[in-house]
Amino acid sequence: MPVSSGHPRRWLILGVICLAQLTVLLDNTVLNVAIPSLTEELGAATSDIQWMINAYSLVQSGLLLTAGSAADRYGRKKLLIAGLVLFGVGSLTAGLAGSTGQLIAARAGMGVGAALLLTTTLAVAMQIFPPEEQPRAIGIWAAVNALGFAAGPLIGGFMLNHFWWGAIFLINLPVVVLAVVAVVALVPESKSPRGDRPDLLGALLSTVGMASLVFAIISGPEHGWLSGRVLLTASVAVVVLGAFAYWESRVPYPMLDLHFFRDRRFTGAVTGAVLITFGMGGALFLLTQHLQLVLGYGPLEAGLRTAPLALTVVVLNFSGVSAKWAERLGTPGSIALGMVFMASGLVSVAVLDSGGYAGTFLGLVLIGVGCAIANPAMAHAIMSSIPPEKAGVGAGINGTLAEFGTGLGVAVLGAVLSSRAAVDGLESGLEAGQLVGAVAVLAGGVVAAGLLRRAGRGEVA
Numbered sequence: 001m002p003v004s005s006g007h008p009r010r011w012l013i014l015g016v017i018c019l020a021q022l023t024v025l026l027d028n029t030v031l032n033v034a035i036p037s038l039t040e041e042l043g044a045a046t047s048d049i050q051w052m053i054n055a056y057s058l059v060q061s062g063l064l065l066t067a068g069s070a071a072d073r074y075g076r077k078k079l080l081i082a083g084l085v086l087f088g089v090g091s092l093t094a095g096l097a098g099s100t101g102q103l104i105a106a107r108a109g110m111g112v113g114a115a116l117l118l119t120t121t122l123a124v125a126m127q128i129f130p131p132e133e134q135p136r137a138i139g140i141w142a143a144v145n146a147l148g149f150a151a152g153p154l155i156g157g158f159m160l161n162h163f164w165w166g167a168i169f170l171i172n173l174p175v176v177v178l179a180v181v182a183v184v185a186l187v188p189e190s191k192s193p194r195g196d197r198p199d200l201l202g203a204l205l206s207t208v209g210m211a212s213l214v215f216a217i218i219s220g221p222e223h224g225w226l227s228g229r230v231l232l233t234a235s236v237a238v239v240v241l242g243a244f245a246y247w248e249s250r251v252p253y254p255m256l257d258l259h260f261f262r263d264r265r266f267t268g269a270v271t272g273a274v275l276i277t278f279g280m281g282g283a284l285f286l287l288t289q290h291l292q293l294v295l296g297y298g299p300l301e302a303g304l305r306t307a308p309l310a311l312t313v314v315v316l317n318f319s320g321v322s323a324k325w326a327e328r329l330g331t332p333g334s335i336a337l338g339m340v341f342m343a344s345g346l347v348s349v350a351v352l353d354s355g356g357y358a359g360t361f362l363g364l365v366l367i368g369v370g371c372a373i374a375n376p377a378m379a380h381a382i383m384s385s386i387p388p389e390k391a392g393v394g395a396g397i398n399g400t401l402a403e404f405g406t407g408l409g410v411a412v413l414g415a416v417l418s419s420r421a422a423v424d425g426l427e428s429g430l431e432a433g434q435l436v437g438a439v440a441v442l443a444g445g446v447v448a449a450g451l452l453r454r455a456g457r458g459e460v461a
Contacts, residue, residue, distance in 0.1 A: 007128035009186060014128075014137055016182040017121040018144045020084055023175050024114040025148025027056070027091075030156035030168050037165040038103075048100040054218055055104050059111030060118070061403035062211030066203040068119035068396025069255040073198060076120045076127070076392060077189040081180060083116025088176035095169035106169075115399075122395035126383050127190045134384070136323035139376040143317035146310040146371065154303055192389035199255040205244035206255065210400060213237035217407040220415075256393060260386060264451045269381035270401060272335060272448020275440050276342070276378065277405025280367075282413030283346050283437030287360075289417075290349065290430050295357060308361055312368025322372040331377050332449040338374020339445020341366050343438040350434035374445065381452060413437055 007013060031053060038044045038052070071079040090110030097103040122141060129137045159167045216234040223229050248254040260266045284306075291302035316322040326334040345366030352359030379398055386394040413433040421429030 010128040013186050016186055017124055020117055020179040021121045022144050022148050023172050024117050026152045030152040034165045034168055042100050044100045051104045052107055055108040056111040058211050059108045060114045061214045062207045063115035064399040065206045065396040067115040068392035071120045071392035072192045075189050075191040076123050077187050079116050080120040080183055083113045084176050084180050087113030091169045091172040095166035118399045119392050119395040123391035126391045135326050135380050136320055138380050139317040139323050142376045143314045146313035197253045202255040205240055209237050209241035209244055214407050217411045220411045263385050264454055265385040268448045268451025269378055272444045273378050273401040274405045275444025277402050278409040279437040279440035281406030282409025283434050285410045286430050286433045294427050309364040309368040312365050313372045316372035326377050331381050332453040334377040335374050336445050336449035338370040339441050341370030343442040346434050346438035350431045
């Protein structure tokens with residue numbers, strides 16, 4: 001249970017849960033580096049590779065809300081351990097897989113563990129820290145996200161240079177074992193004291209609806225937005241998520257209390273988070289192509305040259321500098337300023353880079369500063385607007401928004417790239433995509449800051 005002064009070993013516990021989270025985040029990016037090896041050694045077709053990547057993200061995104069709700073009900077420590085064990089078993093199976101089918105199934109199992117880990121780590125952090133320390137704790141938690149993004153391709157490249165492809169999964173095992181031991185020894189148990197009945201139908205509807213929505217977004221760029229596959233899965237998503245909203249508004253023990261959306265703090269943070277992850281997720285997708293296809297770097301070199309973004313986030317958040325800025329500016333000011341930095345960085349990548357790395361480097365640093373200021377403030381706004389007993393659901397919402405916004409950003413900005421590149425060439429298409437991303441990020445900051453400022457004045461919808 002949370003204590004007003006915080007858990008006496010809260011910073012050590014934060015280190016433990018960040019270690020658990022880092023394992024998941026590395027796996028989000030490390031597989032991309034192994035695609036050539038998998039194609040050669042397992043005889044994987046393009047569709048197999050897509051399912052290796054998508055099986056993990058579909059299961060993870062579909063289960064985030066359900067995982068958070070289950071953690072609130074049954075205990076966040078229990079499900080954190082369960083998530084680690086499932087992720088470890090999935091990693092072992094993936095590392096020893098002898099066929100593409102086995103690897104796809106193992107990746108889906110890892111997605112279940114990842115959903116449990118991403119929701120419980122943030123929920124536990126909210127429980128063990130007092131309100132005045134939560135922004136800095138969430139800042140460190142957010143910095144680990146950036147570290148995972150940067151380190152995944154580098155670790156994957158190193159492992160593949162020295163070992164066979166299965167090593168990129170087996171390297172998770174010692175980290176999982178260490179994390180399980182540390183969680184058992186250090187992390188306190190916490191759960192909702194209300195003991196609500198499980199919302200099984202809500203869990204089923206949210207899982208099917210979100211997985212269908214993400215699948216439609218993933219399939220759109222390749223199969224066409226008006227293809228039967230995309231229209232069918234998008235229609236399923238709309239119908240099922242509509243049924244989910246109806247059910248949650250009627251059931252006495254909802255998994256997601258729709259009354260949360262009457263709080264301007266919550267709606268402001270949610271709206272901003274979707275627009276920001278839309279702009280950033282899509283723009284970073286374009287950035288990797290810019291580095292490789294325009295500037296001519298190889299995959300590992302491109303990975304190294306994205307590091308300034310993550311290093312800026314890590315330095316500002318681990319040092320506590322971003323938390324101090326957030327305290328002075330307030331949540332609305334932090335989000336608005338962060339978005340200005342991010343948008344400026346995207347513009348720098350788009351228009352200042354004329355065949356060299358200088359404009360991209362400046363842009364990455366600016367984006368990193370913006371992420372360090374805005375992302376923890378956004379996550380804290382979502383989590384603090386939800387009752388403490390629903391911390392797992394809050395973390396599930398935060399993770400779901402990130403998955404949805406990023407997937408949508410990749411799809412839409414990818415479409416901007418394709419349409420513009422067909423007329424004016426690849427470089428022009430990448431520039432257009434980055435600029436659209438900058439506009440989305442800036443719009444997200446304005447909307448979120450405005451709603452949060454009004455909420456701070458006591459105006460509730």
